[in-house]
Amino acid sequence: MTRIKSWTDTPSKPSFVPPAGAVDAHCHVFGPEAKFPFSPKAKYHPEDAGPNMLFALRDRLGLSRNVIVQASCHGTDNRATLDAIARSNGLARGVAVVDPDISDAELDALHEGGIRGVRFNFLKRLVDNAPRAKFLDIARRIERLSWHVVIYFEAELLQELIPFMEAIPTLVVIDHMGRPSVAEGPDGAEIQAFRAFLESHPNVWTKVSCAERLSAQGHPFDDFVESVAPLVEAFQDRVLWGTDWPHPNMQDAIPDEGQLVDLIPRLAPTADLQRKLLIDNPMRLYWPETRR
Ligand code: 0GY
Numbered sequence: 001m002t003r004i005k006s007w008t009d010t011p012s013k014p015s016f017v018p019p020a021g022a023v024d025a026h027c028h029v030f031g032p033e034a035k036f037p038f039s040p041k042a043k044y045h046p047e048d049a050g051p052n053m054l055f056a057l058r059d060r061l062g063l064s065r066n067v068i069v070q071a072s073c074h075g076t077d078n079r080a081t082l083d084a085i086a087r088s089n090g091l092a093r094g095v096a097v098v099d100p101d102i103s104d105a106e107l108d109a110l111h112e113g114g115i116r117g118v119r120f121n122f123l124k125r126l127v128d129n130a131p132r133a134k135f136l137d138i139a140r141r142i143e144r145l146s147w148h149v150v151i152y153f154e155a156e157l158l159q160e161l162i163p164f165m166e167a168i169p170t171l172v173v174i175d176h177m178g179r180p181s182v183a184e185g186p187d188g189a190e191i192q193a194f195r196a197f198l199e200s201h202p203n204v205w206t207k208v209s210c211a212e213r214l215s216a217q218g219h220p221f222d223d224f225v226e227s228v229a230p231l232v233e234a235f236q237d238r239v240l241w242g243t244d245w246p247h248p249n250m251q252d253a254i255p256d257e258g259q260l261v262d263l264i265p266r267l268a269p270t271a272d273l274q275r276k277l278l279i280d281n282p283m284r285l286y287w288p289e290t291r292r
Pocket of ligand 1: 028070071072073126152175244247248249
């Protein structure tokens with residue numbers, strides 16, 4: 001497999017200055033492979049994108065903290081994610097991917113290492129299978145740690161997954177809004193279906209992220225902004241934002257993170273919304289012990 005480099009070395013400096021304490025609540029690390037090999041089941045083989053690069057990007061963008069989500073290329077070996085968290089001086093926490101037979105002691109060790117959630121991935125191009133009964137078992141096991149579940153699926157699975165998500169006892173966070181089409185604007189069928197789902201499920205949060213994957217138009221992502229800004233307004237206490245750096249597996253239209261940061265004031269036009277999206281909401285989930 002050819003190694004994929006899915007990020008740019010020279011992101012622009014954003015015009016928008018995030019409020020102090022802003023959290024990038026969806027990003028990943030890859031390797032370094034020599035220390036943390038990729039899973040034999042990985043569907044893509046990235047170049048190394050380690051913690052030093054992530055923290056340099058954080059600083060360049062004017063962000064303060066990271067939530068590192070275990071990427072599918074590392075399977076259920078969370079060592080690269082844990083290593084990055086350990087090097088962050090307390091400024092990163094993470095979301096793990098675990099096997100159903102993980103022991104309680106191993107879950108406790110992940111908690112100690114800064115993990116605050118588990119991810120269930122339903123994308124066929126990223127994982128071989130998504131065993132729902134086993135996922136539910138994991139969800140029940142992590143409840144005692146006050147973790148949450150992060151779910152990644154595509155829009156056509158939304159209705160089918162609702163009973164599964166309703167059976168999850170913890171808070172649920174949906175990656176990238178379950179990848180709706182944004183080409184039709186805020187009244188588009190997939191955006192409306194997702195909005196209805198959030199309205200009827202108060203324990204479900206979402207990440208208003210991945211303009212670069214969801215936009216049919218590309219930069220300046222007007223279709224994404226028009227479709228997603230109403231969700232930020234409507235669900236302002238349940239939205240998170242993230243860069244998705246290093247943009248796993250992207251080979252065309254690799255985004256400039258400076259431009260992604262500049263979407264924030266278009267998605268969340270007031271200082272109040274920006275504070276909720278970038279600080280209050282992610283801090284509540286990932287650093288609940290921090291009194292501000
Ligand atoms: C994302 C999106 C993707 C990949 C992964 O774990 C992963 O490999 O999440 C994707 O390919 O859409 O959220 O980073």
